[in-house]
Amino acid sequence: MRPWGGRKMKLRIQAVCCLLSLCLALAGNSYSSGGTAMDAFNFVTGARAAGMGGAQTAAVADATSLQYNPAALVRVRGFSAELSSLFWVFDIQYHYLSFALPMFGGGYGASVQYLNYGPIESTEGLAPAIDASDMGFSVGGSYEVTKTISVGTTVKYFSHQYSHERAAETAVDLGLTYVPAANRLAFGLVFQNLGYASQTNGIAPPLPVSVRGGLAYAFDQSDPLYFSTLSPDFSYTLRFLLAADVSVYQTNEAAGFNLGGETAVSDLIFLRMGYMSAIRNTGGGWNLGVGTRGFGVRIDYALGMVGKLGYGQYVTFTVLPGSGEPKPASTAGENEAVVPKKVERKKAVKPEDVEETDYVPGESMPLKGKYLTEYGKALEDYNDKEYQSSITRLHAILEKNLYSWEAWQLLGNCRYAIGSRPGAIRAYRRALKINPVNPQLESFVKELEK
Numbered sequence: 001m002r003p004w005g006g007r008k009m010k011l012r013i014q015a016v017c018c019l020l021s022l023c024l025a026l027a028g029n030s031y032s033s034g035g036t037a038m039d040a041f042n043f044v045t046g047a048r049a050a051g052m053g054g055a056q057t058a059a060v061a062d063a064t065s066l067q068y069n070p071a072a073l074v075r076v077r078g079f080s081a082e083l084s085s086l087f088w089v090f091d092i093q094y095h096y097l098s099f100a101l102p103m104f105g106g107g108y109g110a111s112v113q114y115l116n117y118g119p120i121e122s123t124e125g126l127a128p129a130i131d132a133s134d135m136g137f138s139v140g141g142s143y144e145v146t147k148t149i150s151v152g153t154t155v156k157y158f159s160h161q162y163s164h165e166r167a168a169e170t171a172v173d174l175g176l177t178y179v180p181a182a183n184r185l186a187f188g189l190v191f192q193n194l195g196y197a198s199q200t201n202g203i204a205p206p207l208p209v210s211v212r213g214g215l216a217y218a219f220d221q222s223d224p225l226y227f228s229t230l231s232p233d234f235s236y237t238l239r240f241l242l243a244a245d246v247s248v249y250q251t252n253e254a255a256g257f258n259l260g261g262e263t264a265v266s267d268l269i270f271l272r273m274g275y276m277s278a279i280r281n282t283g284g285g286w287n288l289g290v291g292t293r294g295f296g297v298r299i300d301y302a303l304g305m306v307g308k309l310g311y312g313q314y315v316t317f318t319v320l321p322g323s324g325e326p327k328p329a330s331t332a333g334e335n336e337a338v339v340p341k342k343v344e345r346k347k348a349v350k351p352e353d354v355e356e357t358d359y360v361p362g363e364s365m366p367l368k369g370k371y372l373t374e375y376g377k378a379l380e381d382y383n384d385k386e387y388q389s390s391i392t393r394l395h396a397i398l399e400k401n402l403y404s405w406e407a408w409q410l411l412g413n414c415r416y417a418i419g420s421r422p423g424a425i426r427a428y429r430r431a432l433k434i435n436p437v438n439p440q441l442e443s444f445v446k447e448l449e450k
Contacts, residue, residue, distance in 0.1 A: 060072045063109055069188045092117055240264075298318040378407075405431040
């Protein structure tokens with residue numbers, strides 16, 4: 001973490017204070033105008049967010065950060081894009097297209113959103129149906145003040161069309177994130193829709209200003225869980241994310257809260273549930289969502305509460321960001337094991353049952369025969385991105401070869417590839433216990449532990 005001292009740091013803190021002061025000034029202008037909120041600004045965006053009850057202020061880390069908290073754009077590791085659609089009652093549709101990418105030491109993005117109310121019929125049938133729609137454009141960026149604190153802003157322009165009438169609004173969002181434990185704990189604060197609206201028929205409706213805070217906490221079962229009723233080698237990993245948002249202020253609506261949770265099974269299947277309270281002056285509602293990923297794309301679906309007219313269906317396609325993290329240490333050719341000592345074979349146990357104290361630094365057992373052949377197949381699976389298959393083979397190897405540093409290191413690479421960072425670190429540490437002369441791996445583990 002960067003030191004809290006020096007002229008540069010003071011300037012950064014002053015910049016954050018100026019942003020917060022601007023928030024309060026713009027919010028005061030919007031608070032005084034009264035009126036009703038515009039639905040075009042208030043839809044939950046994205047099936048993942050909808051499935052989690054909209055609790056995204058601290059949990060978001062993709063292209064939808066523009067919508068929920070622009071300060072989180074710094075957490076996007078690579079290019080990310082999202083196309084999301086909401087299908088509601090009476091042919092009402094809401095579409096959102098966004099992208100984000102890291103550059104210049106921060107994160108930046110842009111989005112286009114379109115709301116179509118569908119044809120509006122005359123109540124007396126004396127006039128033809130008319131169309132009403134909203135179009136919005138957003139651009140935003142974020143800046144990392146320290147390794148744990150970031151700030152960001154989104155500038156938004158919305159154009160409303162009703163028959164031949166047009167109106168426009170310009171607004172900004174200002175966000176702050178504090179991440180004391182990477183990939184574990186995060187806090188967020190955002191001021192949304194601070195700005196001005198043009199007049200229509202002499203009336204300037206107020207923007208739906210909101211002030212919201214949130215937190216997110218993630219924990220996982222890093223080591224694979226065995227499902228012996230299927231196969232002694234079948235395993236999976238679980239990761240859990242809990243998030244909560246509190247709406248401190250929202251124009252013409254009661255303060256409320258959003259709660260959400262997500263379970264990721266081996267980072268391939270996602271199950272979500274959330275609760276939203278005080279939605280457009282209505283009672284709260286439960287949301288449900290599912291998702292799956294593969295080939296660099298994630299597909300999500302959710303059934304979520306939208307407002308007085310009930311639930312809507314969300315469908316989202318996301319291009320996942322590439323990893324901005326260091327490449328795992330090589331498993332072939334770059335590190336040589338120390339001269340192995342003769343060791344007594346122990347009773348075969350699952351590798352997950354072995355304690356760190358079972359290892360004596362410097363002891364190594366080279367792979368031979370069928371285990372060396374099986375290791376070659378595990379390495380091929382890893383290179384072909386068949387990580388679960390490689391993990392299964394490595395478990396079988398380590399049941400008989402507890403002192404194979406190569407197998408432990410490759411297991412760490414597989415866990416890292418499927419997103420199980422703590423599990424990867426433990427496997428790497430076991431490899432280093434056996435073969436401490438491995439500077440490349442040791443350096444990589446230190447990077448992960450930061």
